[in-house]
Amino acid sequence: MRFHVLTLFPGLFESVLSYGVLGRAVEQGHLGLELTDIRDFSRDRHRTVDDRPFGGGPGMVMRPEVTAAAVDHARARMPAEAPVVYLSPQGETLDHQKVAELADLPGLTLLCGRYEGIDERALESRVDRELSIGDYVLSGGELAALVVIDAVSRLQPEVLGEPASAAEDSFVEGLLDCPHYTRPQDFEGRAVPEVLLSGDHGRIRQWRRQQALARTWERRPELLRERGLSGPERALLSEYIRETGGDPAALEELPGRVE
Structure with a gap:
């Protein structure tokens, strides 16, 4: 499984994905992870990626030409069947069934927005699917992208030390997990x-x-x-x-x- 993440903060992923189950999976080659800094596609010397919204209002909006160039770069490096997924509060809510669907794909390109979001024209022309991890708002899509990577990766062969662990997780059969116990008695x-x-x-x-x-x-x-x-x-x-x-x-x- 390959992940290509488009973000303004690639260092955030480098730190988190260096530990635990995912860190081992990346190190052993069971997961592929590529990080692209969206600022690399800015067209000015200040590496500007956002601008004021038309019509006024608070905050800034990520520019469409910068976002589109970053997505085009990622698409050229990913399998043709790998969709571009934008992490957004307006997206369909992630659940186990959707995680299982994504886990069957050869890869995912995850687009992380910031500020007030991304210019709608870039989303219409470049994004295949929008996903939300819940009915609340985060400062950006990075944490949501990490949730998607973790959940999808757990269903990949050889990622977990014990494959049966994923099969017995909550929601796999539409049920919550049972309680667990260890020493002392x-x-x-x-x-x-x-x-x-x-x-x-x-x-x-x-x-x-x-x-x-x-x-x-x-x-x-x-x-x-x-x-x-x-x-x-x-x-x-x-x-x-x-x-x-x-x-x-x-x-x-x-x-x-x-x-």
Whole structure:
């Protein structure tokens, strides 16, 4: 997987992507990363990339000819199938399904805006897709681009030390992840659930499934309304709700699901 990032602050990526899982993946050649400073395509000696907006208003806007030249440079260096993605609060919200779609591509060019944004004409002529990481505004697209790189990279072969880790993450099956425990067995009077010490892998799998269903039901019920429940899942969640003093009848509103 190759990433080409267009930014005014390439040093920000160099520092962050030198550590942890992504740093190892880049070092070992499992991920390709190229950084381009948008200022390199400015046409004046001051390396100006922005100007005042037509119509007035606060802030500055990134100039279209500078942005377009940077994108054209990146396209020439990336696979033809690699889209140009602009990180923007106006974009479609990133979720696991979109991350999985992006992970199947040979590469991504990530365009990071600053100031009040980028001249709309450059976006219309050069950008294939706009993505947002949430309904809030950042100072620029760099942090959002790092989120995309991290999320997409986790689904690439050989990036994670244990490939099964990505397959068991939250949202992969439309559920939140189950709780996890390690040593010591007792922490401040809180014990590890007995089932995890039993050595019975069948019981452990069932417990983890039940906990994932329960956590999703309690914290993100809209995910279950969209996803539905299979027969065995409905039985597991009903059992949990009864044991915690709830009424399983509330599950009747959830659609069925075929596994």
